[in-house]
Structure formats: C-alpha cells, structure tokens
Amino acid sequence: MNIHYASPGLPEFYSNHRSAWEDFYVSERTAFEASGLGPETSILDVGCACGGLGTALNERFGCTNYVGLEIHEGAAAIGALAVASFGGRVLSGDILEGSQILKFAGLPQEYDLVVSLSALDWNADVRDNILQAWRHVAIGGALLMSLRLHPNSCHLDLEESRQSTTPHNGGGDEFAPYVIMSVPAAVEFATRMGAASVRVFGHWGAPSATAQTPVDRCIFALAILTKTTVVDPEIQFLIDGPGELVEQVKSLNARRS
Numbered sequence: 001m002n003i004h005y006a007s008p009g010l011p012e013f014y015s016n017h018r019s020a021w022e023d024f025y026v027s028e029r030t031a032f033e034a035s036g037l038g039p040e041t042s043i044l045d046v047g048c049a050c051g052g053l054g055t056a057l058n059e060r061f062g063c064t065n066y067v068g069l070e071i072h073e074g075a076a077a078i079g080a081l082a083v084a085s086f087g088g089r090v091l092s093g094d095i096l097e098g099s100q101i102l103k104f105a106g107l108p109q110e111y112d113l114v115v116s117l118s119a120l121d122w123n124a125d126v127r128d129n130i131l132q133a134w135r136h137v138a139i140g141g142a143l144l145m146s147l148r149l150h151p152n153s154c155h156l157d158l159e160e161s162r163q164s165t166t167p168h169n170g171g172g173d174e175f176a177p178y179v180i181m182s183v184p185a186a187v188e189f190a191t192r193m194g195a196a197s198v199r200v201f202g203h204w205g206a207p208s209a210t211a212q213t214p215v216d217r218c219i220f221a222l223a224i225l226t227k228t229t230v231v232d233p234e235i236q237f238l239i240d241g242p243g244e245l246v247e248q249v250k251s252l253n254a255r256r257s
C-alpha cells in the first residue's frame with residue numbers, strides 16, 4: 001500500500017522548480033541524452049509532480065507524447081494544465097493502479113520510455129513499484145529511473161530511513177521513505193526483472209541534509225534498463241560511475257554466471 005501524498009508544500013515547490021531543461025541535474029540530463037529521445041518518443045513519467053519534466057523534454061527534444069502519473073491530486077491538477085500547452089497529459093493516481101488509470105483515460109499501456117525521477121523510491125515497497133513501471137515499457141523501450149545505492153546497506157522502510165516531502169520549507173509532518181538499495185539487491189532485482197541491459201550513471205554523495213538515514217554516503221544513480229523480447233541470462237551491465245561500483249557489479253555478475 002503506497003502513501004497518498006497530500007502536503008500542500010509539494011505542489012507549491014514543483015510548480016516553480018524542475019520544469020526547464022537546465023533545472024535538471026547534469027546526471028539526469030546525461031541519462032536523457034543517452035536515451036535517444038526524439039519528437040516521436042512516447043513517455044510515461046511516474047511520480048511527475050507538476051509535470052515539469054514533460055515541459056523540459058518538450059523544450060530539449062521536442063517530445064509531445066508525454067503522459068505523467070502523479071499520486072498527489074493537487075500536483076497532478078497543476079501538471080495537467082502545464083503540459084496541455086504541448087498536448088501532454090497528467091493523470092492523478094498511484095503507479096500500482098497505473099494500468100486501470102491509463103485504460104480509463106483511453107491512453108496506451110506501453111511507452112518507449114518510462115521515466116521516474118526520485119519517485120519510485122518514495123515507496124517502501126520499491127520493488128513492486130518498479131515492476132509496475134516496468135510493465136508499461138514497450139518492447140524495444142526502456143525504463144529510466146533514479147535510485148540510491150550502497151555497497152551493502154539496504155534501507156527500504158520509513159522507520160529506518162526517511163525525509164520530509166517538503167524539505168524546502170522546513171518540512172511538515174508528511175514523510176517519504178528515503179530508500180537506499182544495496183548493490184547486490186539491485187543487481188539481483190534487475191536480473192530477475194528480465195532487463196536486456198542496464199546502463200548506470202552514478203556518483204558518490206552525502207544523503208540530503210534533511211534526510212534521516214543510517215548511511216553517511218550513497219551512490220546517486222540513474223539507471224536505464226532496456227526491454228527486448230529475448231530474456232538473456234547474461235544481462236549486460238554498463239557502469240559509468242565509481243570504480244568500487246564497477247568492480248562490485250563485475251564480481252556479482254561473474255558469481256552468477
């Protein structure tokens with residue numbers, strides 16, 4: 001069961017931030033540049049807040065086939081208005097109910113790119129949420145998602161690791177899990193999902209100063225998982241990140257094969 005976020009501070013923030021291409025982190029822009037986007041690419045943005053990414057991708061790549069899905073009703077309503085200018089849509093609801101929501105709106109179930117920035121990992125049952133997003137990736141398409149990794153620590157629970165949903169204005173009483181996945185768990189999960197290849201852009205960093213979490217550093221990663229019809233047990237990992245991560249993934253992969 002996912003948390004239905006409702007704090008007023010969330011749309012207040014996202015209606016004014018992260019809506020122009022240059023507002024996005026360099027790592028995020030690098031991952032999008034590597035994803036081969038063009039005006040025809042169909043995009044499903046899971047946890048889109050006020051749809052700012054849709055506007056940014058329209059600005060940078062001319063994308064118009066954009067659908068956002070957002071659990072916060074107020075943010076979704078603002079997002080729907082924002083992306084309508086170029087023909088995009090934002091729907092209100094939980095990714096766990098994504099199939100019904102898209103069906104009800106008369107929209108396709110599968111997209112060339114399913115993207116989720118800092119959103120799937122706002123849910124304690126992060127694996128189930130990732131799997132739901134993965135179901136909406138078309139064959140030949142990809143899932144681009146951000147996640148926090150740690151060589152061996154896994155913290156999925158709100159009680160263990162959390163952050164206010166509105167840290168920019170001092171934080172209220174609404175919290176989201178600050179999910180950190182261990183590298184072995186992430187490699188195992190990507191393999192079981194049946195991704196054909198996994199490309200990762202990652203760097204070490206300190207957790208947000210406003211997060212309450214047991215780790216003092218983690219790898220901030222953008223992962224692009226591709227989907228094909230062939231489920232090959234020899235999944236390809238291409239890691240552009242810290243040497244330790246490259247070595248750890250290599251050795252986990254060698255042990256599996």
Ligand SMILES: C[S@@+](CC[C@H](N)C(=O)[O-])C[C@H]1O[C@@H](n2cnc3c(N)ncnc32)[C@H](O)[C@@H]1O
Pocket residue numbers: 002005010014018046047048049050052069070071072075093094095096116117118119120122123129
């Ligand atoms: C940290 S914000 C990121 C917003 C946007 N993706 C960005 O990067 O600017 C996370 C957003 O994901 C939404 N979200 C979290 N869990 C969700 C779920 N299960 N289904 C749909 N939206 C969700 C939250 O309400 C919030 O607006």
